Amino acid sequence: MDDAxxxxxxxxxxxxxxxxxxxxxxxxxxxxxxxxxxxxxxxLGISRGSTREAIRTLTAMGVLEARHGSGxxxxxxxxxxxxxxxxxxxxxxxxxxxxxxxxxxxxxESTAAALAAARxxxxxxAVAAEHLAAMDATDDPEEALTHDLAFHRTVASxxxxxxxAALLDGxxxxxxxxxxxxxxxxxGALARTRREHTAIHRALAARDPEAARAAAAAHVSGVEExxxxxxx
Numbered sequence: 001m002d003d004a005x006x007x008x009x010x011x012x013x014x015x016x017x018x019x020x021x022x023x024x025x026x027x028x029x030x031x032x033x034x035x036x037x038x039x040x041x042x043x044l045g046i047s048r049g050s051t052r053e054a055i056r057t058l059t060a061m062g063v064l065e066a067r068h069g070s071g072x073x074x075x076x077x078x079x080x081x082x083x084x085x086x087x088x089x090x091x092x093x094x095x096x097x098x099x100x101x102x103x104x105x106x107x108x109e110s111t112a113a114a115l116a117a118a119r120x121x122x123x124x125x126a127v128a129a130e131h132l133a134a135m136d137a138t139d140d141p142e143e144a145l146t147h148d149l150a151f152h153r154t155v156a157s158x159x160x161x162x163x164x165a166a167l168l169d170g171x172x173x174x175x176x177x178x179x180x181x182x183x184x185x186x187x188g189a190l191a192r193t194r195r196e197h198t199a200i201h202r203a204l205a206a207r208d209p210e211a212a213r214a215a216a217a218a219h220v221s222g223v224e225e226x227x228x229x230x231x232x
Contacts, residue, residue, distance in 0.1 A: 015044050015054035020063070023074055034064065034072040079166035086170030099224065105171040106220035109152070112168060113200055113216035114209040115159035124158045128201055136194055151197060155204070155216075192222065 203211035
C-alpha cells in the first residue's frame with residue numbers, strides 16, 4: 001500500500017483512500033478500467049474481501065462504476081455524480097439543520113447569480129424567461145415547482161461552474177423545495193416569490209452581477225426568515 005496514504009481507520013477505509021490516491025495521482029484516469037479484484041488486492045496488500053468492500057464504497061460515492069461483463073471503471077468524475085448524495089441531506093434534514101442548509105443555499109445562490117449575470121447567454125436568458133412566464137400562468141403548485149426548479153437550474157448552469165451548479169442542485173431537490181415552500185406559500189408568499197424571480201431575471205438581463213447577487217440573496221432570505229420564525 002502507498003506510504004503516502006495515512007495508515008488509519010479500517011483496512012477498507014485505507015483501501016478506499018489508496019484507490020482515490022491512484023486516481024488523483026493519475027495512475028487511474030477517469031473512464032479507465034481498474035485492475036481485476038485479485039490484482040488490486042495484491043497491489044494494496046489486503047484481502048479480496050476488503051478490496052471488494054472498498055470498491056462498493058467508491059461505487060456508492062459515484063467514483064467507480066461496474067459495467068456488466070466488462071469490469072470496474074473510474075467514472076467521468078463529474079461533480080453532479082459525486083455530489084448526488086448531497087441531496088439526501090437536504091431531503092432528510094429538519095429543524096435547525098434545515099435552516100442551516102437554507103443559509104448555505106443563500107450564499108451559493110447569490111454567488112451563482114452574480115457569476116451568471118456576467119456569463120449568461122441570450123438563449124439561457126430566454127429559457128429562464130420562459131420558466132418565469134410558465135410560473136405566472138399556473139396556479140398548480142406542482143407545475144409551479146417544476147418551473148421554479150428549472151429557473152434556478154438555468155441560472156446555476158449560466159454561472160459556468162459545474163461544481164457550484166451541482167452543490168445548488170443538491171440543495172434544491174424537488175422534495176426539499178416542496179417541503180419548504182408548502183408552508184411558506186400557505187402564508188401568501190407565492191406572489192412575492194414570483195416578484196423575486198422577476199428581479200433576478202431583470203438583473204441577469206442587465207448584466208449586473210451585484211444586482212443579481214442581491215436579488216438572489218433576498219429571494220432565499222425570505223424563505224429562510226420564514227423558516228426561522230417557525231422555530232426551524
